[in-house]
Amino acid sequence: MTKESLVYGRSLLKEELPFSLTDENMGKLITKPAFMTVKGERVCARCSTVSTLTRGYPCTCGGVCLYCRECIGMGKVRECAKLYSMIDPRQFVSFDKPCLKWEGQLSAQQSDASDKVIESIRSSKETILWAVAGAGKTEMLFRGIQEALESNKRVCIASPRVDVCLELAPRIQEAFPDVPLAVLYGGAEESYVYTQLVIATAHQLYRFEAAFDILIIDEVDAFPFYMNKALLFAAEKARRNPSCQIYLTATPDKLMQKRIKNKQIEAVILPARYHGFALPVPKAIYHKNDILGNRYAENTILIRHMLVLIGQKKRFLLFIPTIAMMEKMRLIFQNVFKDVSFECVHSKDDQRKEKVLNMRKGKLDFLATTTILERGVTFDDIDVIVWCADHTVYTEAALVQISGRAGRSKEYPDGHVTLYHQGWTKAMKRALKQxxxxNDLARCRGLIQ
Structure with a gap:
């Protein structure tokens, strides 16, 4: 692995380069200004965001420069800076035998979707894979990824959240054990290496340019991708021309659904889970008494429900809308569930990876979480409870995804989902309708009973 390879298909600031600039390597580098003027406005070349600053600030160059606020988390792009890249020569190891070692079997609907993924990769098409939570989207990608890798193409799977990347990485590595895999996210312990196969969080795409022949965007409807022009620009910039882009989602937004309806994008729709059981339809329960500030919290509807599940040795996820509410409820749980193993997790939790892993290993009786775990994570044999389901944080897509955490395993397909609320919202009604x-579409196709 050479230092130059660390710049192939990248878009890096001078301080991010793995070597010092010399006359020799400057001839190999593609250099462009970090800021451009577009229609009279100053625009960041890394994320395409128009600068909102009305004046420059004292800069390390000795002058006064603008900088980009949008992508500053990936390193400050100053007006005086340059971005450096190298053409990716595709120096990958050739395969003497199939690189896919996965021995599982696809269902008929999964196999059909897999064929269409391969077709999209071969013809460099834009495709959306609209599949319900638990349909087996990852497994449907395996043959397409194999097709790309064995054709000397470079593949990236971009996901909106670190948790999803960390769960996806071992599954991909197990399926392709002989293919080096880079997993990129903020705070990753391992340094970047040049590989043919990449898993990355959305923001890592800022550092790529003309790198990937196949870009798979998981949960394109979720934060931070959703309605984020900078990240969508980064995704476009990270692709070669021509290339294939595949969107994965269980809850496409209205714009994407309109594109599908108008046949502006190739769509593969899978309404059933791989195991042939129906999606769990949430049960909505109205309640009057709140758990917070209640002297008799142990008698509230939520605690009684939790005690029943614990008594049945049924593990569960409890979704709580805000971190502040979670911290208050944690104190109540510690008082009521003294002999119960549980944790609370949220986006600002430094130990969230360890807590999720402990839940997956069966070391916790329940895990309380914000919407950070609404998608992309799988636990066997769990129920799901949503507290304050009428809170504004719970959109239609969020509630559909949260409901999809239950019943994912073929050994335990009957997980229950309960929505506690103090008034119906449009999001709740639309989520149940979706x-x-x-389920109705799956039954019409004969995919479920």
């Missing part, structure tokens, strides 16, 4: 509609 889940029922997918």
């Amino acid at each position: 889940i029922r509609r997918m």
Whole structure:
């Protein structure tokens, strides 16, 4: 692995380069200004964001420069800076035998979707894979990824959240054990290496340019991708021309659904889970008494429900809308569930990876979480409870995804989902309608009973 290879298909600031600039390597580098003027406005070349600053600030260059606020988390792009890249020569190891070692079997609907993924990769098309939570989207990608790798193409799977990347990485590595895999996210312990196969969080795409022949965007409807022009620009910039882009989602937004309806994008729709059981339809329960500030919290509907599940040795996820509410409820849980193993997790939790892993290993009786775990994570044999389901944080897509955490395993397909609320919202009604509609479509196709 040479230092130059660390710049192949990248878009890096001078301080990010793995070597010092010399006359020799400057001839190999593609250099461009970090800021451009577009229609009279100063625009960041890394993320395409128009500068909102009305004046420059004292800069390390000795002058006064603008800088980009949008992508500053990936390193400050100053007006005086340059971005450096090298053409990716595709120096990958050739395969003497199939690189896919996965021995599982796809269902008929999964196999059909897999064929269409391969077709999209071969013809460099834009495709959306609209599949319900638990349909087996990852497994449907395996043959397409194999096709790309064995054709000397470079593949990136971009996901909105670190948790999803960390769960996806071992599954991909197990399926392709002989293919080096780079997993990129903020705070990653391992340094970047040049590989043919990459898993990355959305923001890592800022550092790529003309790198990937196949870009798979998981949960394109989720934060931070959703309605984020900078990240969508980064995704476009990270692709070669021509290339294939595949979107994965269980809850496409209205714009994407309109594109599908108008046949502006190739769509593969899978309304059933791989194991042939229906999606769990949430049960909505109205309640009057709140757990916070209640002297008799142990008698509230939520605690009684939790005690029943614990008594049945049924593990569960409890979704709580805000971190502040979670911290208050944690104190109540510690008082009521003294002999119960549980944790609370949220986006600002430094130990969230360890807590999720402990839940997956069966070391916790329940895990309380914000919407950070609404998608992309799998636990066997769990129920799901949503507290304050009428809170504004719970959109239609969020509730559909949260409901999809239950019943994912073929050994335990009957997980229950409960929404506690103090008034119906449009999001709740639409989420239930969408889940029922997918179940009806699956039954019409004969995919579920």
